[in-house]
Amino acid sequence: MTIESGAPVVVGVDGSAAALDAVRVATREAAYRRRSLRVVHAFHWPLAVAPLGLVPAVPADDSLRREAERVAAEAAAEAGKIDPEVPVTAVVIDGAPTPVLLDEARDAALVVLGHRGLGGFAGLLIGSVTVQVSARAECPVLVVRGEPRADGPVVVGVDGSALSTEAVAFAFEEAARRDAPLVAVHAWLDPAPVAPGDLIPMMYDLTALGEDEERVLAESVAGWAERYPEVSVRHRLVRGAAAPVLVAESASAQLVVVGAHGRGALGGLLLGSVSHALLHHAHAPLAIVRHRRTADAA
Numbered sequence: 001m002t003i004e005s006g007a008p009v010v011v012g013v014d015g016s017a018a019a020l021d022a023v024r025v026a027t028r029e030a031a032y033r034r035r036s037l038r039v040v041h042a043f044h045w046p047l048a049v050a051p052l053g054l055v056p057a058v059p060a061d062d063s064l065r066r067e068a069e070r071v072a073a074e075a076a077a078e079a080g081k082i083d084p085e086v087p088v089t090a091v092v093i094d095g096a097p098t099p100v101l102l103d104e105a106r107d108a109a110l111v112v113l114g115h116r117g118l119g120g121f122a123g124l125l126i127g128s129v130t131v132q133v134s135a136r137a138e139c140p141v142l143v144v145r146g147e148p149r150a151d152g153p154v155v156v157g158v159d160g161s162a163l164s165t166e167a168v169a170f171a172f173e174e175a176a177r178r179d180a181p182l183v184a185v186h187a188w189l190d191p192a193p194v195a196p197g198d199l200i201p202m203m204y205d206l207t208a209l210g211e212d213e214e215r216v217l218a219e220s221v222a223g224w225a226e227r228y229p230e231v232s233v234r235h236r237l238v239r240g241a242a243a244p245v246l247v248a249e250s251a252s253a254q255l256v257v258v259g260a261h262g263r264g265a266l267g268g269l270l271l272g273s274v275s276h277a278l279l280h281h282a283h284a285p286l287a288i289v290r291h292r293r294t295a296d297a298a
Helices: 017-033 063-082 097-105 128-136 162-178 206-227 242-250 273-281
Strands: 009-012 037-043 047-050 053-056 088-094 110-114 141-144 154-157 182-188 233-239 255-259 286-289
Touching: 009 017, 009 097, 017 037, 017 063, 017 110, 017 141, 017 162, 037 063, 037 097, 063 088, 097 110, 097 128, 110 128, 128 141, 128 273, 154 162, 154 242, 162 182, 162 206, 162 255, 162 286, 182 206, 182 242, 206 233, 242 255, 242 273, 255 273, 273 286
Parallel strands: 009 037, 009 110, 037 088, 110 141, 154 182, 154 255, 182 233, 255 286
Antiparallel strands: 047 053, 141 286
């Protein structure tokens, strides 16, 4: 396999089983892209109480640092088992996980994370680092839960928004790399107010609304279908809430792709409601796209 120069695939690790799942998927993603893999472990000293406040609790030896290096090395070794042809670099970087990974994302083709690491509370389905990095990273973020299926389509959520357009482009690229079909899903509901003072008509034509929504789906996909003629595309227009529709579609998918925010997202939210729901409930790996780094730009 010839490795192309450019942005690597980055995977965050913390010694958890979920992180090793992410390493396995990240290695395959690096192979798809012919890129190197960069294994990143964020290391920060625990804090201790001192008379003047919290200070780093520096141990008498460097055992914590050695443990961090062991975690990174173990993850790199796991990557080598999956595909020994993928070049792997393992690094330990001082800092908290979220800022370290966001900094790594600036120069990455893709960031891959487990759905929850060692810092996750048992009652939470998704770790806070995963949510924050997914919402703010400057490249697509792939969130892994367990071992993904090797078959099935790439599913992309479409709503006509700018980030949906980025998600559609990313989904076509992934479907072409994987030689997989693409299912473009657009779910719609009856008209609802999206801003204070919006007036909803007492009566509206459901047939006309359905035709409008079908146009949104067709126009969102059309240009990319021409660019990737080898990708078999199926349109799925569903009257219903997007989150449960996409969760159901994820059960038979090898990958689900959405934008970080959709048309109805509020600016103050870290993630849109659909992407947030899929982070918690999708059955397949989930790619969340805010910025798409093309092969030419990477």
